[in-house]
Amino acid sequence: MKLLLAASECGPFIKTGGLADVIAALPKALKSMGDDVRVILPKYSSIPEEYRERMQHIGETRVRVGWREQYCGVSSLTVDGVTIYFVDNEYYFGREGIYGYMDDGERFAFFNRAVLDILPVIGFQPDVLHCHDWHTAMIPLLLYDVYRHDSYYQAIRTVFTIHNLLYQGVYPIEVLVDLLGVHSQYFTPDGVEYYGNVNFMKAGIIFSDHVTTVSPTYSHEIQTSYYGYGLDGLLSSQGARLSGIVNGIDTKSYNPATDPHLAVKYRSSLAKKIENKTALQEELNLPIAPDVPLVSMVTRLVDSKGLDLVIRTLDELLYYDEIQFIVLGTGDPSYEHWFREAANRYPHKMSAQIRFSESLSRRFYAGSDLFLMPSKFEPCGISQLIAMRYGSVPIVRETGGLNDTVHSYNEYTGEGNGFSFKDFNAHDMMNTIRRATSIYANPQHWRKVSKNALGGDYSWNVSAGQYQEIYRQIKL
Numbered sequence: 001m002k003l004l005l006a007a008s009e010c011g012p013f014i015k016t017g018g019l020a021d022v023i024a025a026l027p028k029a030l031k032s033m034g035d036d037v038r039v040i041l042p043k044y045s046s047i048p049e050e051y052r053e054r055m056q057h058i059g060e061t062r063v064r065v066g067w068r069e070q071y072c073g074v075s076s077l078t079v080d081g082v083t084i085y086f087v088d089n090e091y092y093f094g095r096e097g098i099y100g101y102m103d104d105g106e107r108f109a110f111f112n113r114a115v116l117d118i119l120p121v122i123g124f125q126p127d128v129l130h131c132h133d134w135h136t137a138m139i140p141l142l143l144y145d146v147y148r149h150d151s152y153y154q155a156i157r158t159v160f161t162i163h164n165l166l167y168q169g170v171y172p173i174e175v176l177v178d179l180l181g182v183h184s185q186y187f188t189p190d191g192v193e194y195y196g197n198v199n200f201m202k203a204g205i206i207f208s209d210h211v212t213t214v215s216p217t218y219s220h221e222i223q224t225s226y227y228g229y230g231l232d233g234l235l236s237s238q239g240a241r242l243s244g245i246v247n248g249i250d251t252k253s254y255n256p257a258t259d260p261h262l263a264v265k266y267r268s269s270l271a272k273k274i275e276n277k278t279a280l281q282e283e284l285n286l287p288i289a290p291d292v293p294l295v296s297m298v299t300r301l302v303d304s305k306g307l308d309l310v311i312r313t314l315d316e317l318l319y320y321d322e323i324q325f326i327v328l329g330t331g332d333p334s335y336e337h338w339f340r341e342a343a344n345r346y347p348h349k350m351s352a353q354i355r356f357s358e359s360l361s362r363r364f365y366a367g368s369d370l371f372l373m374p375s376k377f378e379p380c381g382i383s384q385l386i387a388m389r390y391g392s393v394p395i396v397r398e399t400g401g402l403n404d405t406v407h408s409y410n411e412y413t414g415e416g417n418g419f420s421f422k423d424f425n426a427h428d429m430m431n432t433i434r435r436a437t438s439i440y441a442n443p444q445h446w447r448k449v450s451k452n453a454l455g456g457d458y459s460w461n462v463s464a465g466q467y468q469e470i471y472r473q474i475k476l
Contacts, residue, residue: 001471003030003037004126006115008108008135009098010039010084013047016098017300018247018382019133019163022214025250026467027082029460033468038124040115042093043075043086051077055086059121063089063114065106066178072114074121085122087114105171108200109179112138116147125152128471130159134169137204138180141192144207145182157474159467160208162201164379165222165229166304169200194230205234209474212243212467214380215401219244227377245467246404247380248460249389254362256390261359262366268454270447273366273391280367284351286324293440294324295433296368296392298361298383301331301339301354306374306397311338312426313433318346323437328353328364365390370436374421374429378402384418388453394418395436397429405458409439409449417452 009015011024023039030037043055055075062069073088087093092107101107116139119125131139140158147153176182176198187193192203205211213219221227223236235242257267263279266272274290281288299305317323325346327339336354343352353360365371371387373396380401384394388406396402398420409416419436421428439445 001035001128001468001475002124002126003027003035003128003130003471004115004119004124005037005039005130005132006136006139007039007041007132008111010041013041013051013084014044014098018380021249021382022163022247023132025248025253025460026464028080028250029248029464030467031081033464035468038083038085038126040085040087040118042098042111043073043088044098045090045094046096046098047086059118060088061117061121063110063117064181065110065113066181070110072110072118074118076122085118087111087118089114105169105175106179108135108169109138109175112136112142113180115139116142116153120152126156127475128157128159130161130467130471131204131208132161133163134167134200134204137169137200137202138182139204140207140209141182141186141203142180145186146180157471158208159210159212159470159474160204162205162211162213162222162379165201165213165227165231166377168194168202168229168231170194170197171200173198199231202231202234205231205238210243210470211235211238211241212245212470214244215246215404216244217403218377218379218400221377221400243466243470245463246401247382247385248463249382249385249458251389251459254386254389256366259362259366261362263363266366268391268451270391270450276363276366277369280326280363281324283363284326284353285347286326286351287348289324292322292324293370293437294326294368295370295372295395296325296364297327297329297372298364299327299329299331299373301329301335303332304376306376306424306429307335309374309424309426309429310372311335313430314342314350315345317430317433318342318349321434321437323433324349326351326353326364326368328355328357328361330354330356362390365392368392369440370395370419370433372433373397373402374424375399375402376424381405385458388417388456389458391450391454393436393449393453395429395432396420397424398422409445409452411439411445414448415452416449417456418449 009020011020339352371392378400406418
């Protein structure tokens, strides 16, 4: 089957979050199963030169944006057997970063039309065009309204994946009619109208052939008012058109047996993992204490990650409990400041690395005993999967993909790969951390839960097969 995945970011070229990890890994899994799968994304100026200089210019066209026609170049690069196409337009994408510009609606309106316009240029006619998040959500509507009369496009089917419903792409109606060239008849409450504006995410949900999101639990959560962000009614009406498929990780890249960033490579040896722990403690100027539980966070420092729970309890934990705590990430300045100050208060128990470093994040996974993710909501989450791949036992709140992938350890049966709590409550989190550290103090139980975490299959194999089944169903 011929598949084209359209997205706004893809590792290792450009990344702000888990979407880039998915678009980097899922195509490789699908290709290994026999599909002809390719990826298309904007050619941002922020893509490192090491990739840009290897790209090949393969064609160009003109893309209609309102009354204008904009230049659209197409470059390609093949990585791990997967061809990546880059949509080139300096006016829209020759800027620092990816998002956050006043004309994002116009920028991604251009990208949505460009994805369809360049198909004849690149000579690739996909069976399924798989669109990811709001940045590509107008493609199904464009196919339905603008391109359906062209025989080249009539057989193409679409899947739309919601990675995070919080970000929906809401813009004035002019984006729909004047820029995209879509008929105003779709600007209704049953269409893409949303409180007087046009909603990209809504278009993807309504006009795609199938809708997925990134975990079974999240697919149910977004049908409630708390998690639905105004689209819960629409999502509840989708029935069998809506599926939840949990993400995986690239287990070739995230492999402690081959990871060059680690002090000591290992497979399942807890002794070698402890060597990574003491090396990390030394690197972060913490007391080298192999027997003290080391709790880590690698996260964006934003409200949705449950940081308010950490703020309310961390002083008590560090004052009374024999633990060490480390955090790596950037985000809201108020959170950055708080964690820096906490590290100053407890210099022998805490390190706050307010930056992002891919190599250091891997040493955090390999060196920590416990990995904390107390998220308010987490559509899927990838960090907990990476942590378990490296043998860092997760402590999570039971939401979204965290609920689907982390199962609380049972001392009586020996089952479970982590620790969890249900309510978004600071003391519930603190009690769960203390339960985890009590298990850590029991070598027999700790070996068991650590082995359970290390021994899981966190690859894309099962999930890619579920996507394949959806692709086949909508092509019937």
